[in-house]
Amino acid sequence: MEKQLFSRLLEGSVIKLGDDIDTDLIYPGRYVPVVDPVEWPKHALEGIDPYFPSRLRPGDILLAGRDFGCGSSRSQAVSCLKLAGIGVIVAASFGRIFFRNAVNQGLPVVECPEAHALFSDGDRLTIDLKAGRIECTDRFVYFRPLPSFLMEILSAGGLVPYTRNRLQEKKEK
Amino acid sequence: MGMTFAEKILAVKSGRTTVLPGDIVRVSPDRLMSVSASNAIPIGCFRQLGVDRVWDPDRIVLILDHETPPHDSAHADAHALVRQFAAEQGISRFFDVGEGICHQLMIEKGLVFPGELIFGKDSHTITYGAVGAFAAAIDATEMGCLWATGETWLKVPDSIKVWISGAFRPGVSGKDLVLNLIGRLRSDGASYMSVEYLGPAVINLPMADRMTVANMAIEMGAKNAVFPADKVTDAYLAQFDRHYMAVRPDPDARYVGEETINLAELSPQVACPHRVDNVLPVSELVGLPIHQVFLGSCTNGRLEDLEIAARILEGHKVAPGVRFLVGPASRKVFLDAMAADHIQSLTRAGAIILPPGCGPCFGYTGNLASGERCVSTSNRNFKGRMGNPDAEIYLASPATAAASAIEGKIADPRSYTP
Numbered sequence: 360m361e362k363q364l365f366s367r368l369l370e371g372s373v374i375k376l377g378d379d380i381d382t383d384l385i386y387p388g389r390y391v392p393v394v395d396p397v398e399w400p401k402h403a404l405e406g407i408d409p410y411f412p413s414r415l416r417p418g419d420i421l422l423a424g425r426d427f428g429c430g431s432s433r434s435q436a437v438s439c440l441k442l443a444g445i446g447v448i449v450a451a452s453f454g455r456i457f458f459r460n461a462v463n464q465g466l467p468v469v470e471c472p473e474a475h476a477l478f479s480d481g482d483r484l485t486i487d488l489k490a491g492r493i494e495c496t497d498r499f500v501y502f503r504p505l506p507s508f509l510m511e512i513l514s515a516g517g518l519v520p521y522t523r524n525r526l527q528e529k530k531e532k
Numbered sequence: 533m534g535m536t537f538a539e540k541i542l543a544v545k546s547g548r549t550t551v552l553p554g555d556i557v558r559v560s561p562d563r564l565m566s567v568s569a570s571n572a573i574p575i576g577c578f579r580q581l582g583v584d585r586v587w588d589p590d591r592i593v594l595i596l597d598h599e600t601p602p603h604d605s606a607h608a609d610a611h612a613l614v615r616q617f618a619a620e621q622g623i624s625r626f627f628d629v630g631e632g633i634c635h636q637l638m639i640e641k642g643l644v645f646p647g648e649l650i651f652g653k654d655s656h657t658i659t660y661g662a663v664g665a666f667a668a669a670i671d672a673t674e675m676g677c678l679w680a681t682g683e684t685w686l687k688v689p690d691s692i693k694v695w696i697s698g699a700f701r702p703g704v705s706g707k708d709l710v711l712n713l714i715g716r717l718r719s720d721g722a723s724y725m726s727v728e729y730l731g732p733a734v735i736n737l738p739m740a741d742r743m744t745v746a747n748m749a750i751e752m753g754a755k756n757a758v759f760p761a762d763k764v765t766d767a768y769l770a771q772f773d774r775h776y777m778a779v780r781p782d783p784d785a786r787y788v789g790e791e792t793i794n795l796a797e798l799s800p801q802v803a804c805p806h807r808v809d810n811v812l813p814v815s816e817l818v819g820l821p822i823h824q825v826f827l828g829s830c831t832n833g834r835l836e837d838l839e840i841a842a843r844i845l846e847g848h849k850v851a852p853g854v855r856f857l858v859g860p861a862s863r864k865v866f867l868d869a870m871a872a873d874h875i876q877s878l879t880r881a882g883a884i885i886l887p888p889g890c891g892p893c894f895g896y897t898g899n900l901a902s903g904e905r906c907v908s909t910s911n912r913n914f915k916g917r918m919g920n921p922d923a924e925i926y927l928a929s930p931a932t933a934a935a936s937a938i939e940g941k942i943a944d945p946r947s948y949t950p
Binding site: 379381383384388389391392393394395406425426429430432433434435437452454455456459460463464506508511517518520522523525526527531 | 556568569570571572577581582583589598599602604607609610619653654655657669670671672673674676677680681685719720723724753755807894901912914915916917919921924
């Protein structure tokens with residue numbers, strides 16, 4: 360599934376967010392102890408607006424400003440978005456732990472400072488992760504693609520399948 | 533050219549003589565610290581990797597601190613899963629509910645030393661820079677994989693220097709220092725960077741203040757934050773009788789930024805809703821009515837913090853209509869504070885003593901009602917952080933918290949200190 364995701368371009372509609380969206384806005388702390396993953400996407404971005412979870416559609420692209428995902432290391436801040444079907448997050452910059460968390464869970468992240476001003480809520484975007492290009496009908500912008508070892512983790516579907524494959528290869532050697 | 537603390541330690545850990553910011557290095561941590569009921573996530577990841585045993589049980593620490601004690605069966609089940617995993621894998625450094633907050637325990641139990649590289653599954657892992665370690669937070673997925681492999685990557689960060697001089701005036705402490713710094717640098721001002729605290733006043737900052745100041749560097753986005761080991765570190769760690777290799781930056785190290793703070797010019801600081809970098813001097817907020825005060829958390833739940841509050845509350849009572857929650861950061865802090873009579877005097881003044889743990893900081897206990905205002909010594913005032921998006925959180929020092937508890941309004945602690 361994730362392999363397929365990488366063999367084509369990512370397409371989706373923009374959900375535009377502001378600057379400094381912290382992990383308590385993405386996934387409020389009071390739900391951190393919730394154990395069942397099925398419940399997580401029901402609270403995605405709930406801290407911004409209680410109706411947000413019902414707005415999210417599979418394939419949607421989050422387009423945020425500065426420092427998206429700053430704050431806590433909670434795993435669910437990424438899981439809830441992934442399980443809600445978010446295809447990729449584009450932001451001017453990311454909180455460091457969130458960025459790593461997203462790659463490790465196989466959710467593509469694109470750092471592109473120019474994108475926020477260029478695209479609007481509801482725009483249909485096409486994103487080429489390898490070429491580093493975001494395109495709308497009449498506009499486009501380039502970004503620096505992730506280094507190849509992070510692309511490998513993403514292509515594998517996240518750090519768990521990536522590590523499992525590596526450990527398996529080691530065993531076979 | 534000289535190297536910063538971060539460059540030096542990452543060079544050593546990756547087996548190189550030198551590294552530059554931006555280099556990707558492969559490293560093996562000295563210790564991995566993982567917390568709370570959400571340990572179920574890394575355990576789940578680990579189970580998918582096709583290995584039976586963890587890489588090194590002696591380097592793994594498991595702590596249950598966020599849900600103390602659990603308030604429903606789902607969390608109790610998750611705790612049981614962690615206990616079972618610790619037993620199965622022979623992880624002897626497992627600290628159960630009631631022992632205390634992970635970051636307090638790591639330092640207090642002698643599980644972190646200068647020159648070590650630590651990863652933790654909690655953003656405030658950065659606290660261990662207080663004892664001269666390179667400590668960075670990672671996510672649950674990576675923690676589960678690290679348990680299996682004992683190895684991961686790091687990008688060598690740029691470093692910024694915080695140059696500290698002068699001496700605190702009465703009523704001002706490490707919390708005011710770090711709030712002031714965050715207000716100046718903003719919430720992403722140290723993003724991905726190593727923050728290195730240096731300067732002539734550092735030697736006068738006790739370990740408790742160092743922990744507070746390192747702890748909150750994550751609120752400006754830092755990857756790690758460090759007080760390079762010195763005499764204060766050595767004196768604190770002497771109780772553990774262990775050798776370690778102190779790592780200090782070279783005098784000609786290259787920093788991408790420098791902030792200077794003169795402690796003598798510092799007044800009590802408050803971070804206003806809903807951002808940690810929305811910082812004002814307390815004088816601009818004095819008189820704002822409050823409903824709850826929380827003294828505790830990995831930021832300010834230590835013996836020194838409880839002592840400051842107990843002294844200020846001496847001969848006073850908590851204002852009517854204010855709930856004053858006090859959470860000692862660990863069982864040891866609790867016992868020491870009892871031995872010093874702080875717990876008793878705080879209780880007599882009207883405080884509610886909570887079990888050692890994270891509790892109110894992230895909205896697990898002590899939640900706020902809509903429209904309420906809380907002064908908290910914790911580290912985050914994000915909207916909804918204490919369980920209610922319609923409540924307001926003001927972050928402040930233990931002294932400011934105690935003075936505010938007395939008055940039922942935000943108060944300047946300098947009126948209560950000699």
